[in-house]
Amino acid sequence: MANLNLNAAKQQTYDAIVIGSGISGGWAAKELTEKGLRTLVLERGRNVEHIKDYPTTQLRPWEFELHGKLSLEVIKENPIVSKCYAFKDDADHFFVKDKEHPYVQEKPFDWIRGYQVGGKSLLWARQVQRWSDFDFEGPARDGFAVDWPIRYKDLAPWYSYVEKFAGVSGNRDGLKELPDGEFLRPYPLTKVENYFKEHVAENYKDRHVIIARCAHISEQKDIHREQGRGQCQNRVICQRGCPYGGYFSSNSSTIPWAAKTGNLTLQPDAVVESLIYDDQKEKVTGVRVIDAKTKETSEYFSKVIFVNASAINTNSILLNSKSSRFPNGLGNDSGLLGKYVAFHNYRAKIQAEYNGFLNFTTDGKRPTSGYIPRFRNVHKQETDFLRGYASSLGSYRRVISNTEGMGSTLKENLFNRKLGPWQVGNHMMGETIPKESGCVSLHKSETDAWGMPLINFSVDYDENDEKMIQDYFEQMTEMFESAGFTNIKTMDSHQAPGLDIHEMGGVRMGKDPKTSLLNQWNQMHHSKNVFVTDGACMTSTGTQNPSLTYMALTARAVDHAVKEMNKGNL
Numbered sequence: 391m392a393n394l395n396l397n398a399a400k401q402q403t404y405d406a407i408v409i410g411s412g413i414s415g416g417w418a419a420k421e422l423t424e425k426g427l428r429t430l431v432l433e434r435g436r437n438v439e440h441i442k443d444y445p446t447t448q449l450r451p452w453e454f455e456l457h458g459k460l461s462l463e464v465i466k467e468n469p470i471v472s473k474c475y476a477f478k479d480d481a482d483h484f485f486v487k488d489k490e491h492p493y494v495q496e497k498p499f500d501w502i503r504g505y506q507v508g509g510k511s512l513l514w515a516r517q518v519q520r521w522s523d524f525d526f527e528g529p530a531r532d533g534f535a536v537d538w539p540i541r542y543k544d545l546a547p548w549y550s551y552v553e554k555f556a557g558v559s560g561n562r563d564g565l566k567e568l569p570d571g572e573f574l575r576p577y578p579l580t581k582v583e584n585y586f587k588e589h590v591a592e593n594y595k596d597r598h599v600i601i602a603r604c605a606h607i608s609e610q611k612d613i614h615r616e617q618g619r620g621q622c623q624n625r626v627i628c629q630r631g632c633p634y635g636g637y638f639s640s641n642s643s644t645i646p647w648a649a650k651t652g653n654l655t656l657q658p659d660a661v662v663e664s665l666i667y668d669d670q671k672e673k674v675t676g677v678r679v680i681d682a683k684t685k686e687t688s689e690y691f692s693k694v695i696f697v698n699a700s701a702i703n704t705n706s707i708l709l710n711s712k713s714s715r716f717p718n719g720l721g722n723d724s725g726l727l728g729k730y731v732a733f734h735n736y737r738a739k740i741q742a743e744y745n746g747f748l749n750f751t752t753d754g755k756r757p758t759s760g761y762i763p764r765f766r767n768v769h770k771q772e773t774d775f776l777r778g779y780a781s782s783l784g785s786y787r788r789v790i791s792n793t794e795g796m797g798s799t800l801k802e803n804l805f806n807r808k809l810g811p812w813q814v815g816n817h818m819m820g821e822t823i824p825k826e827s828g829c830v831s832l833h834k835s836e837t838d839a840w841g842m843p844l845i846n847f848s849v850d851y852d853e854n855d856e857k858m859i860q861d862y863f864e865q866m867t868e869m870f871e872s873a874g875f876t877n878i879k880t881m882d883s884h885q886a887p888g889l890d891i892h893e894m895g896g897v898r899m900g901k902d903p904k905t906s907l908l909n910q911w912n913q914m915h916h917s918k919n920v921f922v923t924d925g926a927c928m929t930s931t932g933t934q935n936p937s938l939t940y941m942a943l944t945a946r947a948v949d950h951a952v953k954e955m956n957k958g959n960l
Contacts, residue, residue, distance in 0.1 A: 393938070402691060406428070406430070406692050406694045407430060407676070407690060408431045409696065409698055410509065414941065415433075415640070415699075416508070416511065416644035419431050419645060421848065423653035424648070426653065429654055430657065431645075433506070434659070437506070437652060437656075438484075438852050439507075444631030444633060445483070446480045447632070455479070456806070458479060460472060460477070470486060470502075471503075480629065482629050486502075486503035486505050495847050496847060497850045498887075499884035500885065501702065507640070507641065507895050508641040508645070510700070511639040515602070517605075517935040518553075518558050518603050518938035519761075520569045522542055524540045525933075528932075535730060535824045537663070539906075545942050547845040550572050551942070553573075553938070555643070559606050560602075561601055567768050576601050577601055580745060580785045585873070586783065586873055587599035596765050596768070598762065598765075599762055600761050601758065608634050614635075615648070622636055624757045636675055637688070663919065667720060673917060675692050685840060693919060696922075696944075697921070698924045700925065701894055701925030708720045708834050709727055709831070710842060720917055721917045721920070724905065728831055730828060731824065731830055734822065735818065735858065735859070736883075739815070739818070739883070740816045740870065740879065741879045741881070743875065743876050743877045747812065761778060761782060777821040777854075780819045780934065782815075783816050784816075787810060787813070788810045789810070790809070791804055818858075818862045819933050819935075822851070822887075824898070827846070828849045830849070832846065839858055892936055894928035896926050898927065899929050917958060924940055
């Protein structure tokens with residue numbers, strides 16, 4: 391019997407285990423397998439293969455029963471996920487439904503999830519901006535959270551590394567607050583956006599309007615051909631899954647690339663319950679997994695583990711990884727695991743009209759928009775709130791139809807469509823300040839279908855967020871008015887945290903084990919063979935969309951982990 395157990399353990403032993411197959415998990419799989427490590431990727435959701443499992447990707451609008459809408463029944467059954475802009479009948483199969491995976495809201499939080507191979511990389515907005523030292527130095531300068539253990543120079547080469555492989559469209563704008571990258575051909579701004587860009591440059595020397603950088607192949611390079619990915623067709627129905635591989639996802643890029651090495655074992659329907667800590671060896675030796683369908687429990691073993699389950703689930707797994715050495719969760723000597731969780735503030739919007747350039751309109755579609763990088767409190771503290779906000783910029787001309795009359799008159803009116811004035815829209819992407827009170831924890835009595843504790847959210851806005859919203863309204867209204875925009879309307883959605891889908895923190899990086907969980911290599915201070923490189927690792931949030939930073943951190947951490955393994959240190 392002892393020999394049988396040893397053989398079973400040997401069969402379930404790998405060089406590395408990756409928990410999660412989303413954006414960061416896919417990158418961990420690619421890097422580990424390329425470096426020769428036999429790697430097991432555990433994904434709690436179902437398998438989704440590129441192209442094969444995109445059932446709606448080539449359907450025409452009239453082929454959908456509800457023409458892109460959702461039934462009232464589905465909305466009533468899913469009051470949380472139905473708030474997401476991409477949750478429609480062409481992509482609802484890629485989203486977690488509310489009743490499938492419940493959680494507890496001590497404070498309201500709209501948690502949007504995608505449980506399948508590829509995770510939310512099939513659904514993300516594909517916006518990618520580098521951080522700068524203004525972001526990495528923010529906590530130390532402004533006195534919140536803890537100092538990041540890295541700076542821009544540490545991550546810059548890894549940003550370049552992942553950008554070249556993923557494919558990023560953008561323009562080299564020469565901005566210190568938003569460093570340039572390895573860009574493919576940029577998408578164009580509209581006539582009105584270009585006008586606003588010139589107006590801002592002339593009247594606001596510290597502010598800039600650029601085209602937003604996006605993970606789309608606007609021009610195909612050899613590295614993309616090697617991946618089997620084609621040029622973006624600008625269809626802008628990306629949430630269905632792209633059969634051309636025009637935008638970056640784990641499914642079209644990193645996971646197939648890892649599979650080609652012959653070193654990848656991908657296991658869907660594998661719900662990770664906890665990490666196994668060996669008190670005698672003083673290290674994590676493996677992972678305990680529950681089969682999503684049969685509920686049977688298995689254990690897998692490896693020398694190194696990358697936890698990339700997405701920010702909140704990563705917190706949950708580590709909190710649930712209890713042992714005599716770590717009774718409050720793996721590596722949690724500081725008591726900070728699950729704390730200092732933050733997000734991006736997307737509540738505020740502004741709309742306007744512009745009656746100029748009426749001899750111009752837009753032609754075709756683009757998978758991105760204009761972008762205004764953060765300009766508040768960049769070089770010095772100048773407001774009564776900390777940090778700042780970036781914002782998007784979009785414009786188009788609305789078609790106006792005359793629906794008056796009957797019979798031939800109505801028919802003639804409907805065919806005689808006209809273009810109205812330019813519609814201009816802008817929404818805020820504000821940095822929130824991580825606080826100890828902003829936390830996730832494991833519920834003491836309620837469990838899910840697999841017997842694991844439900845996750846409890848206690849995350850909220852604060853006075854800093856409210857002041858930031860008011861400043862955004864004031865500054866953007868002034869900028870719009872000075873540009874001659876009219877019918878300006880500001881809107882505060884008062885939405886709960888979560889719809890930004892940028893939850894971060896809880897397992898933050900730092901220099902001191904007393905105030906952080908991870909070191910400068912995303913390595914747990916108190917469990918050196920465990921790495922966390924998804925949103926949970928973030929010490930602060932910045933204003934930029936965070937996925938590119940996760941990719942770069944992951945590639946860098948794998949490089950370090952493999953070097954340490956080769957030295958016999960892991």
